[in-house]
Amino acid sequence: MNDLGILHHFLGIEIYQEDDGVFICQKKYAEKILKKFGMFGCNPTDTPLVVNEKLKKEDGGKKVDASNYRSLVGNLFYLTNTRPDIMFAASLLSRFMNDPSHIHLGAAKRVLRYIQGTLDYGIKYDSKVESKLIGFCDNDWAGCMDDMKSTSGYVFSLGSGAVSWCSKKQQTVAQSSAEAEYISAGLATQQTIWLKRILEDFGEKQEAVTIHCDNKSAIAMAENPIFDGRTKHIAIKHHFIREAIEDDVPSNIILQDK
Known part of the structure; x- marks a missing residue:
């Protein structure tokens, strides 16, 4: 070598x-x-x-x-x-x-x-900035003119620079902006769990990771285990994020308003 x-x-x-x-x-x-x-x-x-x-x-x-x-x-x-x-x-x-x-x-x-x-x-990774994992997620509700599906997007920063980002069309049609944001937050949550495990393998164990979301209804759905008539139309598979928030290991997620 x-x-x-x-x-x-x-x-x-x-x-x-x-x-x-x-x-x-x-x-x-x-x-x-x-x-x-x-x-x-x-x-x-x-x-x-x-x-x-x-x-x-x-x-x-x-x-x-x-x-x-x-x-x-x-x-x-x-x-x-x-x-x-x-x-x-x-x-x-x-x-x-x-x-x-x-x-x-x-x-x-x-x-x-x-x-x-x-x-x-x-992208600049500053050595003097704390290596804290922070996420941001958003969507363009019904942004596709052909099938009225929304696009989910997220970006994660570790200290001063972005380390993971994605823009992906959602598989189902969201019937409300809250649902579109909720699906987007679920995608970001999956990525959070994967990133935390990777960082732990590198010896960079992260505490609770904050994901910033700009939809208060989506945050309320993630934190409130009680269903009401306005959220029953959301498929059960989208409630993965709720389990991740309630489970301390291995995810430990905090969904926060931007």
Whole structure:
């Protein structure tokens, strides 16, 4: 075995190790994507997607090369290894890979324009910040125009930087914003349990983990074991989070308002 010194690059990820912490990014890979799709040097935008824009499969737009579109979305997904800020956009665009239109391609190119203006973005892990696991979860109630399903999203930070993030369409149609948020919190709870076990294996045992949720009704459902008429429509499988909150081992979860 050869000692190659401090790690600087790994599978397209750049690692900068300093005395005060570690910074990871994919600047060179992002530049490669922009050049590959002819967008290097384009005018940047402040957001990956147009605010409140709704994309759907049958939008009447002109069809484009599906192979090129799939390649673009695949490259964006790999970039999410250090860029959680484009996770939702990449997940949304992946729903149209079978039959993309020029509207979908335009939305994907807007993400590239956002990347052009944020090439230096990455994740900084500060060595001086306490390694405390904290989670955040949210959803876009009935955000999908094709089947009215919601998208769950979560992100977990360990100290100063994000360590786990996800954007995933829910399997069932939520009949209320509280239900959509409750399902999202359940997904975050599953990830919390897995992260706590991994950290314990590393010798970083965590106390009660706080998951921030911005829906008071969902928090009340998780904490109150009494069902009422307004919550009976929620499938039993979604109440996994309640068991996790009540069980001290191994989860020990605290659901908290943002």
